[in-house]
Amino acid sequence: MKLTTRTSIQTLLFIAMASPALAQGFQKAVPHVLEPDLASVYHLADNAVPPTTAPADGWQLSLSFPVWIAGVSGDLVVKGTEFSPDQDTGDVIDLWDTHLNAAAVAHFEASKSRFGIIVDGMYVDLRTASNLRDTDRYAELKGFVGELDAFYTVVPSVPGKKGWGTFRLDALAGVRVSALEVGLRESRLNLSANVTLFDPIVGARLQFGLTDWLSFKLRGDVGGFGIAAWSSSDFAYNVETGFDFHLASWFDLGVGYRWLKYDFVSNSGTSSFDATLSGPYLALQFNF
Incomplete structure (x- = not known):
C-alpha cells in the first residue's frame, strides 16, 4: 500500500511538471485550432454580407429605343391663325393609314459610382386633324428634340440587383433643345413657323422593385422658365411613368405613359x- 501511494504521488508530480511542455508542443502542432487568426475571422465577417447602399464601382451603360404614340391637345397659333387640336391615342392610330403619327427616341445613359449622364434624341412627326366636320384643316408638329443631362444618385440601389427590394432616387439637371416646325394645312391654307428652344431643366426620377422581374419608375422635370437671354419656353414640363420588365440581365422591356408640355x-x-403631347410608349433597353 505504501509503495502504491508513493508511486501515485510521483506520477501526479510528473504529469503536473510535464503539462506545460505538452501543452506548448501541442499548441505548436495545431496552432490553427488553439489560436485562430482573428484578423482573418473579422475580414471574413465583414465580407460575408455585401454592402447594400454603395453603388457599383465600374461603368454602367444602357441604350434604349422607345417608340412614343403621342397625341396633341391645347392651342396653336401659326402666323395669326388659331387652331385647337384635341387628339388622343385612338385618334393617332386612326391617322396611321395616311400618316405615321409617332415619335422615335434613342436614349443612352452612362454612370459610374453616383454620377452619370443622359443623352436623349427624339424625332417627332405628329399630325392632328380639326374637330370641325366642315373643314379639312389639320396641324403638324415635326422636328428634333434633344436632351443632355447630368444626374446624381441620392439613394443608390444594390449593385447588380433588379426587382424586388431595390429602390433608387436620382436628381438631374440639364438642357432640352427643341428644333420644331409647327404648321397649319388646308386646301387653301399652308402656314408654318419654325422655332428652336433651349430649355434648362431640373428634375428627379425614382425606381423601385415590385417583384423579381418587375419595377415601377417615375420621372418628372420642369424647364424653360422664360429666360430672356436666349430663346426658351415660357414653361415646360415632362412626366414619364411606367414599368420595366426585367427579362434578362442585359435586356429590359419598358411600357408606360409620357406627357411633354410646351408653352x-x-x-x-x-x-x-x-399644348401637351401625351401618349403611351414601348421601349427596348439593352444593358452593358
Whole structure:
C-alpha cells in the first residue's frame, strides 16, 4: 500500500511538471485550432454580407429605343391663325393609314459610382386633324428634340440587383433643345413657323422593385422658365411613368405613359404653341 501511494504521488508530480511542455508542443502542432487568426475571422465577417447602399464601382451603360404614340391637345397659333387640336391615342392610330403619327427616341445613359449622364434624341412627326366636320384643316408638329443631362444618385440601389427590394432616387439637371416646325394645312391654307428652344431643366426620377422581374419608375422635370437671354419656353414640363420588365440581365422591356408640355411664343410674336403631347410608349433597353 505504501509503495502504491508513493508511486501515485510521483506520477501526479510528473504529469503536473510535464503539462506545460505538452501543452506548448501541442499548441505548436495545431496552432490553427488553439489560436485562430482573428484578423482573418473579422475580414471574413465583414465580407460575408455585401454592402447594400454603395453603388457599383465600374461603368454602367444602357441604350434604349422607345417608340412614343403621342397625341396633341391645347392651342396653336401659326402666323395669326388659331387652331385647337384635341387628339388622343385612338385618334393617332386612326391617322396611321395616311400618316405615321409617332415619335422615335434613342436614349443612352452612362454612370459610374453616383454620377452619370443622359443623352436623349427624339424625332417627332405628329399630325392632328380639326374637330370641325366642315373643314379639312389639320396641324403638324415635326422636328428634333434633344436632351443632355447630368444626374446624381441620392439613394443608390444594390449593385447588380433588379426587382424586388431595390429602390433608387436620382436628381438631374440639364438642357432640352427643341428644333420644331409647327404648321397649319388646308386646301387653301399652308402656314408654318419654325422655332428652336433651349430649355434648362431640373428634375428627379425614382425606381423601385415590385417583384423579381418587375419595377415601377417615375420621372418628372420642369424647364424653360422664360429666360430672356436666349430663346426658351415660357414653361415646360415632362412626366414619364411606367414599368420595366426585367427579362434578362442585359435586356429590359419598358411600357408606360409620357406627357411633354410646351408653352412658347415665336420671336415674331405671331405664332405660339401652348399644348401637351401625351401618349403611351414601348421601349427596348439593352444593358452593358
